[in-house]
Amino acid sequence: MVLxxxxxxxxxxxxxxxxxxxxxxxxxxxxxVPLVWAALAVQVGLGLGSSxxxxxxxxxxIVASYALVGLWLALNAxxxxxxxxxxxxxxxxxxxxxxxxMALNGGMPVSSSALRAVGAGDEVVDEGNLWKHVPATAETxxxxxGDVLPVPPAGAVISTGDIALLLGAAVAAAxxxxxxx
Amino acid sequence: MTTTTHRSTRRARVRSVLMxxxxxxxxxxxxxxxxxxxx
Numbered sequence: 001m002v003l004x005x006x007x008x009x010x011x012x013x014x015x016x017x018x019x020x021x022x023x024x025x026x027x028x029x030x031x032x033v034p035l036v037w038a039a040l041a042v043q044v045g046l047g048l049g050s051s052x053x054x055x056x057x058x059x060x061x062i063v064a065s066y067a068l069v070g071l072w073l074a075l076n077a078x079x080x081x082x083x084x085x086x087x088x089x090x091x092x093x094x095x096x097x098x099x100x101x102m103a104l105n106g107g108m109p110v111s112s113s114a115l116r117a118v119g120a121g122d123e124v125v126d127e128g129n130l131w132k133h134v135p136a137t138a139e140t141x142x143x144x145x146g147d148v149l150p151v152p153p154a155g156a157v158i159s160t161g162d163i164a165l166l167l168g169a170a171v172a173a174a175x176x177x178x179x180x181x
Numbered sequence: 182m183t184t185t186t187h188r189s190t191r192r193a194r195v196r197s198v199l200m201x202x203x204x205x206x207x208x209x210x211x212x213x214x215x216x217x218x219x220x
Contacts, residue, residue: 040210
């Protein structure tokens with residue numbers, strides 16, 4: 001969550017510098033929020049076990065979860081005004097850039113060299129967060145869209161889609177102050 | 182009356198912000214959540 005927090009704080013800073021103020025933030029209303037909470041709840045439920053879930057169950061849960069997030073992003077990209085709508089479009093792009101490699105490889109491919117770069121070379125990839133990662137190999141499709149970007153200060157390995165998601169979160173934070181100003 | 186209105190507006194603002202940040206954070210974990218501790 002460090003990266004997410006930094007993105008939101010950065011967006012707020014930009015929003016303030018551009019003249020935005022929190023005065024009317026009570027007018028901020030994101031649509032269909034229960035959709036994204038449901039998406040998170042099913043993934044967390046899947047990840048609660050100490051051993052990997054059955055593959056068929058894992059696949060159904062991950063697909064359903066990502067579909068719920070995609071629906072939430074699309075709804076808000078359509079109905080939020082100005083900059084907030086654009087922020088949700090960027091978030092949607094990030095979602096899509098993560099869905100593609102996951103759909104092609106049955107999970108988010110993770111680069112072993114990127115893991116070593118953040119000092120996590122011993123990490124067992126398919127026992128990672130919420131059981132949705134797989135090791136990247138020579139046979140991985142669209143590996144370049146996977147978790148291949150090491151971020152050593154955060155101890156994380158992220159994807160191009162994650163960058164777009166972080167950018168979207170920052171733009172949303174900045175836009176929320178500006179729309180309300 | 183003015184003080185009550187100001188307080189309720191502030192509460193509404195806090196509620197909206199918490200809801201929005203929570204929703205975005207949930208989307209980050211559900212659609213992103215990089216491997217290793219950075220998520």
